[in-house]
Amino acid sequence: MQIDREATPFVAAAAVPAVVAAATGRSRLAVTLGALSLGLGAFFRDPQRSPDRDPVTDAGxxxxxxxxxxxxxxxxxxxxxxxxxxxxxxxxxxxxxxxxxxxxxxxxxxxxxxxxxxxxxxxxxxxxxxxxxxxxxxxxxxxxxxxxxxxxxxxxxxxxxxxxxxxxxxxxxxxxxxxxxxxxxxxxxxxxxxxxxxxxxxxxxxxxxxxxxxxxxxxxx
Structure with missing residues (x-):
């Protein structure tokens, strides 16, 4: 699924500390921050949508x-x-x-x-x-x-x-x-x-x- 570009600073703010925590052996913190990063990314999800009718030609x-x-x-x-x-x-x-x-x-x-x-x-x-x-x-x-x-x-x-x-x-x-x-x-x-x-x-x-x-x-x- 596509993620909007506005997600980048929010996801990075959690992902970078998660990597640091994992590298220093703080696994529980790394998992928590990793989950937060995924959650923030999901907030900015951008799914495709398909209306039942053609809105381009249906002016009403x-x-x-x-x-x-x-x-x-x-x-x-x-x-x-x-x-x-x-x-x-x-x-x-x-x-x-x-x-x-x-x-x-x-x-x-x-x-x-x-x-x-x-x-x-x-x-x-x-x-x-x-x-x-x-x-x-x-x-x-x-x-x-x-x-x-x-x-x-x-x-x-x-x-x-x-x-x-x-x-x-x-x-x-x-x-x-x-x-x-x-x-x-x-x-x-x-x-x-x-x-x-x-x-x-x-x-x-x-x-x-x-x-x-x-x-x-x-x-x-």
């Missing part, structure tokens, strides 16, 4: 950008969404979830912003506007109409950094890798109100595979 499908538990699916929570009327899907990532993030919908990246903030528990609703986060806006013209979605990488109590690998002007595909969040976090996706949601709170989502919702006036009707 919005996929999950993250693995984890859906903690909100419905009208946007007060004071959390961007200005305007939105639906909101929030996904909480535990330490055991894959933390590679994917684009929920393909199009042109029109805005990327990083907002400093706090480190509240990511499952709390207010973390969506009070925690440190990166916000990405994607637009796409479908049947002559410009459609827009917004999604956020939000840090939590343990996740103190997000990595965002897209910039304004980039053209991205649905399901494309766009970055990751380190050590527990949350993803919020804000969708126009003419999208029909296909998930509910309490269920689990898989990045790049689970359909969050779709516009029914396109290929998905």
């Amino acid at each position: 499908v919005v996929l999950s950008p993250a693995d984890g538990k859906i903690v909100h699916a419905g009208p946007a929570q007060p004071d959390v969404a961007p200005p305007g009327e939105w639906l909101q899907v929030s996904i909480f990532l535990s330490l055991l979830d894959v933390h590679i993030n994917r684009a929920p919908w393909g199009g042109r990246v029109t805005a990327v912003s990083h907002v400093p903030g706090r480190y509240l528990a990511a499952y709390r609703a207010e973390s969506g506007m009070r925690n440190e986060r990166s916000e990405i806006t994607v637009e796409r013209v479908v049947d002559g109409t410009t459609r827009r979605i917004v999604f956020r990488q939000i840090v939590g109590q343990l996740a103190r950094r997000v990595v965002t690998r897209v910039r304004p002007g980039d053209d991205i595909a649905t399901g494309q890798r766009i970055g990751l969040m380190k050590f527990g976090s949350r993803m919020d996706v804000f969708l126009p109100t003419d999208v029909t949601l296909e998930v509910s709170a309490g269920t689990r989502a898989v990045a790049g595979e689970t359909v969050l919702g779709r516009w029914l006036d396109t290929d998905g009707r």
Whole structure:
């Protein structure tokens, strides 16, 4: 399985002392540090994903950008969404979830912003506007109409950094890798109100595979 390059300093920080411990005969410490190194590597695992439908040609499908538990699916929570009327899907990532993030919908990246903030528990609703986060806006013209979605990488109590690998002007595909969040976090996706949601709170989502919702006036009707 592929491991993201962000794992290198974390894995090395445990692996190098493990080698030293083994060389000096401290076998128990070496095993502990070796296990820690493997665990850190597993956190940065980057599995391949295969959606049921072709997201490149199906302009109506919005996929999950993250693995984890859906903690909100419905009208946007007060004071959390961007200005305007939105639906909101929030996904909480535990330490055991894959933390590679994917684009929920393909199009042109029109805005990327990083907002400093706090480190509240990511499952709390207010973390969506009070925690440190990166916000990405994607637009796409479908049947002559410009459609827009917004999604956020939000840090939590343990996740103190997000990595965002897209910039304004980039053209991205649905399901494309766009970055990751380190050590527990949350993803919020804000969708126009003419999208029909296909998930509910309490269920689990898989990045790049689970359909969050779709516009029914396109290929998905």
